Amino acid sequence: SFEWNVISYMSVVLQAALNPSLRILPANVGVDARDRYDAKRLHRYVNVPAWVARELPAIVPHLSLIKIDVDDFNEAALESLLALPKVGAAAADARRRPVVKYEWYQRARNEGCGAESQRLWATAAKLGYEVHAGDGT
Numbered sequence: 001s002f003e004w005n006v007i008s009y010m011s012v013v014l015q016a017a018l019n020p021s022l023r024i025l026p027a028n029v030g031v032d033a034r035d036r037y038d039a040k041r042l043h044r045y046v047n048v049p050a051w052v053a054r055e056l057p058a059i060v061p062h063l064s065l066i067k068i069d070v071d072d073f074n075e076a077a078l079e080s081l082l083a084l085p086k087v088g089a090a091a092a093d094a095r096r097r098p099v100v101k102y103e104w105y106q107r108a109r110n111e112g113c114g115a116e117s118q119r120l121w122a123t124a125a126k127l128g129y130e131v132h133a134g135d136g137t
Contacts, residue, residue, distance in 0.1 A: 004030035033076035
């Protein structure tokens with residue numbers, strides 16, 4: 001679970017502690033197409049495939065869910081998932097790749113499916129994913 005907001009990150013840490021059988025691995029970083037640090041906002045951003053390969057290479061064959069909180073229309077961050085190696089079950093069957101939970105920015109939900117949202121959905125389709133929307137607010 002990639003969560004750059006410290007309060008939300010602590011919630012994920014608590015959920016991981018309360019549910020050890022789920023094997024949740026929280027990371028207090030944002031997600032982008034490339035690794036970078038935003039000194040103005042004091043946020044670190046990572047490219048998911050590069051970060052996982054570097055920090056947790058042993059989990060790649062077992063990766064089943066990726067939760068990303070970008071709070072923006074960041075199709076570049078979503079598109080970077082194309083670089084996730086196809087190993088384990090995903091090597092034999094692309095339908096077995098990790099589920100991606102990608103939060104749709106609140107402003108977009110309020111405004112409806114405009115051009116920015118359409119680009120995000122097109123990126124998901126390019127990755128071979130189906131888009132299913134739900135609102136937890």
